């Protein structure tokens with residue numbers, strides 16, 4: 382017992398020392414993020430996947446506008462998974478649309494859809510957006526599927542996209558969906574990576590009329 386207590390005391394001390402150092406470098410091994418601190422020649426695992434999905438609401442206006450601004454700064458043409466947020470200078474107008482989409486009636490041509498922001502808890506930054514369409518319409522089954530998503534340009538390639546999609550699977554389960562469809566342009570290898578990371582199975586190809594591109598259609602079973 383004494384040895385265990387001493388060891389855990391030592392671990393807490395180490396953690397404190399690591400946190401005091403500013404000269405941290407970050408590496409990612411198999412999706413886990415580590416901080417390398419030169420000062421004490423040691424590794425500590427960071428909980429960089431500290432993200433959660435929150436439904437778009439007035440509360441997140443400030444972070445949401447900063448998120449939107451980043452896409453403008455990077456000259457991006459679209460914010461995927463945001464229900465056209467880039468086209469709205471006025472947050473309230475966009476929010477009104479998003480709230481009404483959630484109340485849509487289910488029919489062959491219409492589905493309720495919930496739009497989430499993905500927030501990184503440690504700094505409260507919105508790093509992504511993702512929309513879950515509650516069922517597939519005639520149109521969505523051809524192109525679009527149940528989910529649309531994006532990560533802001535400065536946070537891509539860090540594993541957030543894969544984690545974000547895994548979080549939406551939990552929301553899909555809450556809606557009693559047994560599987561979801563995702564379509565993405567065949568040349569979007571980052572998006573394909575995100576889907577495959579989450580167990581996506583390629584079911585065929587489609588066509589994105591707007592972009593004039595061949596798409597790949599995946600299904601993910603909800604466990």
Ligand SMILES: CC(C)(COP(=O)(O)OP(=O)(O)OC[C@H]1O[C@@H](n2cnc3c(N)ncnc32)[C@H](O)[C@@H]1OP(=O)(O)O)[C@@H](O)C(=O)NCCC(=O)NCCS
Nearest residue numbers: 531532537538539540541542543565570571572574575578
């Ligand atoms: C697609 C997108 C959401 C991916 O998010 P991300 O955070 O960059 O992706 P991740 O870091 O989680 O990577 C997930 C997987 O894809 C792979 N990947 C990431 N970027 C890649 C790239 N440019 N080329 C090939 N593979 C890539 C990763 O290695 C990882 O694979 P692994 O699970 O085997 O390690 C992000 O690039 C984005 O927002 N793009 C613009 C919007 C968009 O295309 N949305 C999807 C429309 S269908």
